[in-house]
Amino acid sequence: MPPESSSHTTNPPKQVIRISPLAYLGCAFLLFAVSFPIFGWPAAFGWLVIAPIAAVAWVARVRTTVTSDGLEVRRLFGGRSLAWSEITGFRFPKRGWARATLADGGEVTLPVVTFDRLPEIAEASGGRITDPYAAAAAADEAADHAGAESNGEQPVKNRPDTDGE
Helix, strand or coil: CCCCCCCCCCCCCCEEEECCCCHHHHHHHHHHHHHHHHHHCHHHHHHHHHHHHHHHHHHHHCEEEECCCEEEEECCCCEEEEEHHHEEEEECCCCCCCEEEECCCCEEECCCCCHHHHHHHHHHCCCCCCCHHHHHHHHHHHHHHHHHHHCCCCCHHHCCCCCCC
């Protein structure tokens, strides 16, 4: 359950997850590669110029935007807005982009979203998604603290350095 908003809390930032702008270099290389057949026989291979144009459009358009209201998924052709109430969870396949599992049993692919982006998504979701990295760090800290208290010693992180004396 997300925390209630008040006048003292700030809205979480909108997080736009998109393909790296370095991908435009790949599009330029693709244009260079298809230029040889195009210049060699324009009548037969002129249509190849569509490939780099489509690649540039894909890099510029495909993205997933995370807001406190939900997710906005944009593809090369079309897009979709998902409210948090429609989403029951996320699935991260071994290869490819994450998928949002919907309440109606369907799935929506989230372009460019991978597991390593989860902390950013958790922050922008306003508490609706938990950050597994932060949860693991908190669990480790709690385990260290509980272990140190049980034997009466100071936690290792707070113990002053000694020379072994």
